[in-house]
Amino acid sequence: MAGTDTSKQFVFRPTPAIILVEPQLGENIGAAARAMANFGLWDLRLVNPRDGWPNEKAVAAASKADHVIERVKVFATLSEAVADLTYVLATTARGREMFKPVIGPDAAAEKLAAHIGAGRHGGVLFGRERWGLTNEEVAIADAIVTLPVEPAFASLNIAQAVLVLAYEWRRVTLSGEPLPIEEDLGEAAPRDQVIGLVEQLGEALDRAGFFKSPNKRPGMMDNMHSMFAKASFNAQEVRTLRGVVAALDRRHERPNPTRRRRGE
Structure with missing residues (x-):
């Protein structure tokens, strides 16, 4: 080092x-x-x-x-x-x-x-x-x-x-002494923020047509809630992921530069 x-x-x-x-x-x-x-x-x-x-x-x-x-x-x-x-x-x-x-x-x-x-x-x-x-x-x-x-x-x-x-x-x-740098895990994300992230993701997936069968949606959403709960995200990570989901969900609103070059 x-x-x-x-x-x-x-x-x-x-x-x-x-x-x-x-x-x-x-x-x-x-x-x-x-x-x-x-x-x-x-x-x-x-x-x-x-x-x-x-x-x-x-x-x-x-x-x-x-x-x-x-x-x-x-x-x-x-x-x-x-x-x-x-x-x-x-x-x-x-x-x-x-x-x-x-x-x-x-x-x-x-x-x-x-x-x-x-x-x-x-x-x-x-x-x-x-x-x-x-x-x-x-x-x-x-x-x-x-x-x-x-x-x-x-x-x-x-x-x-x-x-x-x-x-x-x-x-x-000196086994009891702290390491020379401190661990920084950030502020733990409150559970309502994690739940909000998963719900936002679910709504974006609805608009993308991800859930082919409506009756399977509840079970798949439960699985996603479970996965995100285990991830132990901090508050900043949740905010970042929500921004990622929002950006992907709005991509259809932005002009496609490839199509513009083709003249479509």
Whole structure:
């Protein structure tokens, strides 16, 4: 979804740290920052990024997620990046032959929410674009997070993986918050307006010769009343439909441009 409401202030709530281990492309760092900002995360940590930091391509790809980019922390080693964390998850799509819990993104978000909600710090590790995390890096984590992807094509772009985890975090921790845009169903149409619409339609159909058999008219009108009642139109929709019916009913009163061109 394009567009950003710059009038709203970002809220820096306690959230998991997102740790990218030796990311290679600035574009991926920026896209990950944007995904984080979309769902309220802001603590982005980079371990030995290949092209250094700051990175202009990352800034461009972040699409104004400045509050994330400006707070990026760079570390020389993974152990330094996770030093303050007491719960760490490692993302991978490959079996590692380790005795570690393997959980999905929904369970990961729930565990992180409980841990961080208790005043502690947690984070998620994401590996290199080409080969992910090493076994040694996965080994320091408390659990493995894997996404329910298609086994025949399990590789995700880093930013895509960050987006999934960030979304699950938001869903778990802020499920009671309203959506960013409000539903507008309009003013419900009073029943007499809906009845009037159907009666107007019935009269127009009479003039059009729709009811071939007069004795079937009552039953067909009942069916139309039932259909329109189920539609739950708002007042504006009823007014629009009444205008449509009226326009169609008066079409014989208007000159036919096709006939005029033919000289009929």
